[in-house]
Amino acid sequence: MKAAGGELGWLTWSPNQGDRSGVSMVLFFYTYSICNVDEREQDNWLRTTFIQRRPSVSQVFVELQFIVRDCNSFDGASLTCKETFNLYSSDADADVGTTFRKSQFKKVATVAPDEITKKNDMRINTETKVVQSLSQKGFYLAFQDIGACIALLSVRVYYKACPATTKSLASFPETVAGGLNQQLKKVTGKCVDNAYSEDLPRIYCTADGEWVVPVGQCQCDAGFEEVEDTCQECQPGFFKAEASRDKCEPCPANTQSQNPRSLFCVCMDGFYRALTDPLTGPCSGLPSAPRGLVATPNSLTPGKLLLSWQPPEHTGGRSDITYSVECHRWEGSSHLPCGEKIRYDPANTGLLDTKVSVSELDPYLNYTFTVEVHSGVSMFPSQAMPRSFKPQSSAALNTSLHYTGEYPPKITSMRLVERDSTSLSLSWDVFPRPRVQSQPIRYELAYRKKIDVTTYVVLKLEKNSVQISDLSPGTAYLVKVQALGDDGNQGVSSLEEQFETLSEGAGRNLQRFDLKTVLLFFFLFRNRNTHTRQGPEDTYFSSPEQLKPLKTYVDPHTYEDPNVAVLKFATEIHPSHISKQKVIGAGEFGEVYRGTLKAPGKKEVAVAIKTLKPGYTEKQRQDFLSEASIMGQFSHQNIIRLEGVVTKFKHAMIVTEFMENGALDRYLRDHDGEFSSHQLVGMLRGIAAGMKYLSEMSYVHRDLAARNILVNTALECKVSDFGLSRVLEDDPEGTYTTSGGKIPIRWTAPEAIAYRKFTSASDVWSFGIVMWEVMAFGERPYWDMSNHEVMKAINEAFRLPAPMDCPSAVYQLMLQCWLQDRAKRPRFGDIVSLLDKLLRSPESLKTIADFDPRVSIRLPSTSGSDGSPFRSVSEWLESIKMSQYSENFTRAGVVTMDQVLQMKNE
Missing domain, CATH: 2.60.40.1770 (ephrin a2 ectodomain)
Structure with missing residues (x-):
């Protein structure tokens, strides 16, 4: 302590100023201490000054440094001595000065030392406690001593x-x-x-x-790049086209950027971009003209030649080079377009190759062909190379283009002009058509009966039409025709086409017969595709062959001794294998614990443990265990799994798998808006799969709701709550008394309410409500409507509107589940199939269901269940969870409920 004193600059003093070597020095701390260990009934308090609270701080940490004296170090005081003290807190809106009332303080914690100070060994303890739920402008801390020897060295109050x-x-x-x-x-x-x-x-x-x-x-943003957590503009010579994490890029070839923040670089003079080129790409120039155009006549086929050429010397830096060919013909001094008569193979535009075949040229005419080159940046056909073919350009060229005789044209089409029972009148077209001054074309026509493959009748004709007589009634004939040249050469024959003579006596009666035939086929087809309407039960129980499950559920109440049913369907567990850890809820029969199950030879697993409270009756015990008798019959990944039961000991228990995220409705409310539609539909698919399994087991759940669906960490949903006793009470709210409490009407199908008719179809109605709960993130169905109002609205054909951002396909499935006629509702197998299709096609979930605000206007006001109208637009919006749109309505001039009522879907 001498060294410490020297550093502090403290002076030392003793009566003997002559010799300081023996001086002792003590360094004092500011402390609060008390040590009344030998007096009974101690109640000593120490309060802080007023500590102001930051508005957003709801909890603070209190770090204490203190010393506690060992009670055993006092003689005769061990009976009254304590070794702990208490920490209290009090919220306050103002500083109350020296006013002190113990009743205003609530206990935070009992503070105990880790190390106790003996007589000559001081041990300083450090403890941190948390003060929660602070809500007023400030607070006080207080320390209560009830008989300890304690010194409080420091108190540090802070928040994180x-x-x-x-x-x-x-x-x-x-x-x-x-x-x-x-x-x-x-x-x-x-x-x-x-x-x-x-x-x-x-x-x-x-x-x-x-x-x-x-x-x-x-x-x-576009035109900016990331630099040390900031966005800085692109410099000249650089660009960035869209918002991204990418850096600015240098301008591509033949482009420039002279300004900062450029989204793209412009083309330099003489360079261009095509309409399909990206603005981020380079610019290119125009191609040069093609070279070396050559025309080569086809010596074997009259009227046909091959045009070929060489590519341009440079393409302007582009690869999308194409060619086109134009044709003009000379008739005397006239230079005319060739028109559609000329044929090109493969085409005369969009050519990728440097050649094209031209056919259907008329003899004795002169033609000029021009080949043009194109690229994506060709604005007009300025780059072209003409080549003229004139009569005296060269001997070879003249020979190729001049012919000594007409060549036979082609037959292009054949048609039926008229027919009766013994004759057919036909005509056909030719190409090219002969010029007026040419000699007429002669034709050869051959026909035969379709059933006769060898015998043809051949006719020589001078015109392109014929009437064939003396034919058999009601018989099919095959006909083909070809043109003949002057030199006897034959042109290409037409394809064989089939024509049929009329039957004897055919005419108007035939038309009536045809109409009757059509009507007959119509009715036969309709009857074949029309099924007899099924009765109410047929949808789910139409025939044993269709719906007989692999295994059928057995009602445990059919057993004279319910204990036999429990032993038959559930595994007995010894209580020593179960370890309770924490209470997580309370059921009708007792508390529910989280715990572990360690069966011999098996791995330890987390479980939920339902207990039966003391003082139960034998009937309560049987009702309690009946749920296990039901659960034990099910084995499906979307049904809560029964691990076993404890029945042979005093405290009965039901042990199931543990679902970490608890009930689905509460879990969705706690994570509102955090899941995509695809994830929510995945949850629904799991629930539907579990219900499909139950329906195939011939089990009707009768209490399907999001509160009875449990969720694990993998977001896997499982159906739970299999109580059986559900008796309709005649009370104003119209609820059901069940082994699990009262079930609100809003989850129950109308036929189950009216006639106590519970079927898989009524479970489908409940599933539709569960779908709505899931897509609305745990919202209460029908909001604050009373059960009486819900029943009245459903009977008046009201249905819940689509939740916000609900996919249209999902909402349409809800509406199908809520059809009044239960026979028309889908089965759970159909529901699983549809949800699977939606999950496999995520784009099908992008179309959002239309929201009709007028639907929600019909709901009662939030002021009560009397059906009174909304007093303001903002009140209505708040009731349907859309208060964030109040300003939008105000800006649009919709400020009264009358104006809201006049709104249309648009």
């Missing part, structure tokens, strides 16, 4: 916060950490300047004041 930060181009403000019940606090960021994101990034602040799990990111 995640510091302001910038991550992924998004800034996040300083955020006070959540409490023990909110381990992670979601914080939405704001993109930095010149950055953008469709879905704003978010990050989570832990209870320890640390940022974790960043989700999403911002992107620099």
Whole structure:
């Protein structure tokens, strides 16, 4: 302590100023201490001054440093001596000064030392306690001593916060950490300047004041790039076309950018982009003209030649080079387009190869062909190379283009002009058509009966039509025709075509017969595809062959001794194999625990343990165990699994698999908006698969609701709650008394309410309500309507409107589940198949169901269940969870409910 004193500059003093070597020095701390260990009934208090609270801080940490004296070190005081003290807190809106009332304080914790100070051995303890649920402007801390020897050295009061930060181009403000019940606090960021994101990034602040799990990111706008958590503009000579995390790129070939923030680079003079070229690509020049055009006549086929040429010397840097051919013909001094008469193979435009075959040229005419080159940047056919073919250009060329005789034309089509029972009148077209001054074309026609494959009748004709007589009635004939040249050469024959003579006596009676035949086929077809309407039971129980399950559910109440049913369907577990850990809920019969099951030779598993409270009757015990008798008969991944029961000991228990996320409705409410439609439909598919299994087992659930669906960490949904006793009570609310409590009417099918008719079809109605709950993230069906109003609305054909952002296909399935006629509702097998199709085609979930605001207007007001109208637009919007759109309605001039009622779907 001498050295410490010297550093502090403290002076030492003793009566003997002459010799300081023997001086002892004590360094004092500011402390509060008390040590009344030998007096009974101690109640000593120490209160802090008023501590102001930051509005967003709901919990603080209190770090205490203290010393506690060992009670055994006092003589005779061990009976009254204590070794702990208490920490209290009190919320307050103002400083109350010296006023002190113990009743205003609530206990936070009992503080006990880790190390106790003996007589000559001082041990300083450090403990941190949490004060929660602070809500007023400030608070006090107080310390209560009930008989300890204690010294309070320091009190440090603080809260934890995640510091302001910038991550992924998004800034996040300083955020006070959540409490023990909110381990992670979601914080939405704001993109930095010149950055953008469709879905704003978010990050989570832990209870320890640390940022974790960043989700999403911002992107620099077009024309900007990321530089050290900022977005800076692209410099001249660089560009960036769209918002992304990419850097600015240098301008591509033949382009330039003279300004900052460029989205693209413009083409230099003489260079261009095609309409299909991306703005981020290079620019290119025009191609040069093609070279060396040559025409080669075909010596074997009159009227046909081959044009060929060489590519241009340069293409302008492009690969999309194509060619086109134009043709003109000379008739005297006239230079005319060749028109559609000329044939090109493969075509006269869009040519990729440097050659084309031209046919159907007339003899004795002169032609000029021009070949043009094109590319994506050719604005007009300026780059062309003509080649003229004139009568005296060369001997070879003249020989190729001049002919000594007509060549036979082709037969292009044949048609039936008229027919009766013994004759056929036919005509056909030829190409090319002969010129007026030419000699007429002669034709050869051959025909035969379709059933006679060898015998033809041949006719020589001078015109392109014929009437064939003396034919057999009602007989099919095959006909073909070809043109003949002057030199006797034959042209190409037409394809053989079939024509049929009329039957004897055919005419108007035949038309009536044909009409009757058509009508007969229509009725036969319709009858074949029309099924007899099924009765109400037929949809689910039409025939044993159709619907007989592999295994049928057995009602445990059919057993004279219910204990026999339990032993038959459930496994007995010894209580020593079960370990209870924590109470997680309370059922009708007792508490529900989370725990573990360690059966001999098996791996330890987490389980849920339902217990039977003390003082139960034998009937309550049987009702309690009947659920296990039911569950034990099921084995499906979407049905809660029974691990076993405890029945042979005093405290009966039902042990099931443990579902970490609990009930589906509560889980969805806690994670509102955090799941995509695809994930929600996946949950529904699991529930539907479980219900399909139950329906195939001939089991009717009768209490299907989101609160009875359990969810594990893999978001796998499983059907639970298999109580049996469901008796309709005649009470104003119209609820059912069940082994699991009262079931609200809003989940129950109308026929089950009216006639107590529970079937798989009524379970389908309930599944439709579950679908609505899931897509609405745990919203209560029919909101604050009373059960009486719900029944009245359903009977008046009212149905729940589509939840916000609900896919149209999903909502349409809900409406099918809510059809009044239960025979028309889909089966669970149909539902599973449809949900599978939606999951395999995610694009089918992108179409959102239309929201008709007038539907919700018919709901009662939030002020009560009296059916009174809404008093304002904002009140109506709040009741349907759309209050965020109040400003939109105001800006649109919709400020009264009368105006809302006049709204249309558009």
